[in-house]
Amino acid sequence: MPEPQKEEFVVTPWKVEGKIDYDRLREQFGTSVLDESLLERLRGLLGRPLHPLLERRIYFSHRDLPWVLDEYGRGNHFAMYTGRGPSGDVHLGHLTPFEFCSYLQEKLHVDMWVQMTDDEKFLFKKDLSLEEANKLGMENLLDLLAPGFDPKRTHVLLDTVSIRTLYPISLEVAKRVTFSTAKAVFGFTHQNNIGSIYYTAMQAAPAFLPSKLKGHPVPCLIPCGIDQDPHFRVARDLAESLGYPKPAMLYNILLPSLQGEGKMSSSAEAKDSAIFLGDQPGDVKRKLSRAFTGGRTTVAEQRKLGAVPEVCSVWSMWRSRFAPDPKEFEEITRTCRSGELLCGECKARLIPKVQKFLEEHRKRRESVRAWLPKVIVDGPLAGKVE
Amino acid sequence: MPEPQKEEFVVTPWKVEGKIDYDRLREQFGTSVLDESLLERLRGLLGRPLHPLLERRIYFSHRDLPWVLDEYGRGNHFAMYTGRGPSGDVHLGHLTPFEFCSYLQEKLHVDMWVQMTDDEKFLFKKDLSLEEANKLGMENLLDLLAPGFDPKRTHVLLDTVSIRTLYPISLEVAKRVTFSTAKAVFGFTHQNNIGSIYYTAMQAAPAFLPSKLKGHPVPCLIPCGIDQDPHFRVARDLAESLGYPKPAMLYNILLPSLQGEGKMSSSAEAKDSAIFLGDQPGDVKRKLSRAFTGGRTTVAEQRKLGAVPEVCSVWSMWRSRFAPDPKEFEEITRTCRSGELLCGECKARLIPKVQKFLEEHRKRRESVRAWLPKVIVDGPLAGKVE
Numbered sequence A, B: 001m002p003e004p005q006k007e008e009f010v011v012t013p014w015k016v017e018g019k020i021d022y023d024r025l026r027e028q029f030g031t032s033v034l035d036e037s038l039l040e041r042l043r044g045l046l047g048r049p050l051h052p053l054l055e056r057r058i059y060f061s062h063r064d065l066p067w068v069l070d071e072y073g074r075g076n077h078f079a080m081y082t083g084r085g086p087s088g089d090v091h092l093g094h095l096t097p098f099e100f101c102s103y104l105q106e107k108l109h110v111d112m113w114v115q116m117t118d119d120e121k122f123l124f125k126k127d128l129s130l131e132e133a134n135k136l137g138m139e140n141l142l143d144l145l146a147p148g149f150d151p152k153r154t155h156v157l158l159d160t161v162s163i164r165t166l167y168p169i170s171l172e173v174a175k176r177v178t179f180s181t182a183k184a185v186f187g188f189t190h191q192n193n194i195g196s197i198y199y200t201a202m203q204a205a206p207a208f209l210p211s212k213l214k215g216h217p218v219p220c221l222i223p224c225g226i227d228q229d230p231h232f233r234v235a236r237d238l239a240e241s242l243g244y245p246k247p248a249m250l251y252n253i254l255l256p257s258l259q260g261e262g263k264m265s266s267s268a269e270a271k272d273s274a275i276f277l278g279d280q281p282g283d284v285k286r287k288l289s290r291a292f293t294g295g296r297t298t299v300a301e302q303r304k305l306g307a308v309p310e311v312c313s314v315w316s317m318w319r320s321r322f323a324p325d326p327k328e329f330e331e332i333t334r335t336c337r338s339g340e341l342l343c344g345e346c347k348a349r350l351i352p353k354v355q356k357f358l359e360e361h362r363k364r365r366e367s368v369r370a371w372l373p374k375v376i377v378d379g380p381l382a383g384k385v386e
Helices: A022-029 A034-045 A067-074 A092-108 A118-124 A130-144 A160-173 A180-184 A194-214 A225-243 A269-272 A281-289 A301-305 A315-323 A327-340 A341-368 B022-029 B037-048 B065-073 B092-108 B118-122 B130-144 B165-174 B177-188 B194-214 B226-243 B268-273 B280-291 B299-305 B313-322 B326-336 B343-368
Strands: A007-010 A015-018 A058-064 A080-082 A111-116 A154-158 A220-225 A248-252 B007-011 B016-017 B059-063 B079-084 B109-115 B156-160 B220-225 B250-254
Touching: A007 A225, A022 A058, A022 A225, A034 A067, A034 A092, A058 A225, A067 A248, A067 B037, A080 A092, A080 A194, A092 A111, A092 A130, A092 A220, A092 A248, A092 A315, A111 A194, A118 A130, A118 A160, A118 A194, A130 A154, A130 A160, A130 A341, A130 B165, A154 A160, A160 A225, A160 B118, A160 B130, A160 B165, A160 B177, A160 B194, A180 A194, A180 A225, A180 B194, A194 A220, A194 A225, A194 B177, A194 B194, A220 A225, A220 A341, A225 A248, A225 B156, A225 B280, A281 A341, A315 A327, A315 A341, B007 B226, B022 B059, B022 B226, B037 B079, B037 B092, B059 B226, B079 B092, B079 B194, B079 B326, B092 B109, B092 B130, B092 B220, B092 B250, B092 B313, B109 B130, B109 B194, B118 B130, B118 B194, B130 B156, B130 B343, B165 B194, B165 B226, B177 B194, B177 B226, B194 B220, B194 B226, B220 B226, B280 B343, B313 B326, B313 B343
Parallel strands: A080 A111, A080 A220, A111 A154, A220 A248, B079 B109, B079 B220, B109 B156, B220 B250
Antiparallel strands: A007 A015, A058 A248, B007 B016, B059 B250
């Protein structure tokens, strides 16, 4: 495998660019490795093998996961929290934390909190109206809850709707974050709008909500992309001064762009970088046929040298979701590396699986419509959540 | 009358210090004079004489009042909006905008919006909890609504409770205000917390709410202390870009401290600077007996030169509230200036009036309890206000 180049990359909650070196990023952010001993502890709790997202190290880093497991062992169950800023298209990468939370909820029957940040998208996106952001939020929620959640244990915070519950906690956070801190953590300038500057307090709020509602410290585990770490560094820094436990983090790598650099993106310029959940079979075929791989320039060379799965956007899809069977995944990886499996064959094998997944996803998505309105928090929440 | 000295003064929404020169302040802020021709126009609308707060120029400056009156003449009634940050003690000065709005509502049957900014007080006051700020807000509302309002036309926005209605509009405002602007207008530094930086968007929101609810431009008239002008300069600057009319302003001077400098204050160090609405007869007697006046150092000198009502904290109380009869007020002012009325006599005459006012105020305050909960906006408001 070629030595990874020390290229420049940028990872913030609002911008991911370049070829990401996740080990360097983890060191830079100061997060811990999700190592084999911790995975073994998770196998004891969740059964073996673990979900592919864990076994294959798509979740690769954490903060305070052992403490969450200690508390769980003592009967103090954690709440999960993850979220998303609504956008025009939800792609496969956006599903990762939700699929993962769905798995954890099924195994451990824990509460799930989903934040849909229509306020954030409105504040950071020049031409988006608040009404559009709110509508997109509702649409996105159908997709993100499709992996399957227990409606009795799932609570949706759609920021502009759930603000009665979120605002008081966000104020507690905001009082303890100076502009100086926000500037240092997020790189804000004097030209940022005051809403974008406040926003991190809104993203921190759900991490403290379970403790506030229950009146005792409830561990909160946040599975999300590592690009969100800056928000939660701020939240963790002040948690104890507010009387809440620090939220624990479980970070996934970002699904790489089909075009070979950065992460899958739903921005207009990069429509072919990602498989969107609304893509039709023809879109899937076109995008995957053209996708960036770890193959060689000629068939002969590939047969001789083998391909490099670690840099391949197609392999990353097998890794995350489309080869749940460990034997199948091992076979794909081995034959790719050996040169037996050519990229064209590999793509031809993946395309129908992705097409089928999307078809089934859309059925699951429709089934969410019936219960989504019932789980959106609207009004004061105290006393409504057990 | 002695030439007013060009002393330094500071007037911001969070700090009022020094001897305020209202003409200089008006020029500095760029607000218009509430001149005789405009008062005459108001007399035509409201009847003569006008409320003492107008006739005696306690309301002394405005922005766009003629436009509000033009619109009213065309049948487009304005909404009134004023507010307050809750505090431990409400004093007579805090009542001024509410007494004035009560008068306008009685005369013109217009809608009244009251904002109680528990969030602001929490964010700007180091040791105040949000729960305390919220409780103080509820208590303060009893006082501020005591002058008499029509419950059917009165809506209370208690920020942390009414946030579902306020937040979306505050976001619209916040998106258009940069940190640079907030810094320039309010003098923020990098050490200000991000909640305090956002806050101006919350104070602007009620000015646009009537238009948003009715779906067409509704003029909003904001009677308040001129120290609040910075907030509304920001709101006015961006109103049109949001599709709302600029709020019109009517500014009162601040009731001077009984101790002779700055305004009445409810801060702990200045308890004797103000008559609080909860003061007992003994407190009133003590504070007024010691109050700073425009009298001379000896009786002989005062008999000879007369006193200076314009600098006298006792005279300012006659002016604002305790001599509603124009003849009585004229007589007090004339005999003060001539030296006939000595400060001791004047105070002895005022003390029982203030004591009685407070006693009656407390009865009116209790009568607000019955209807206050019904007018606090909680939840989405669209469709609930005619």
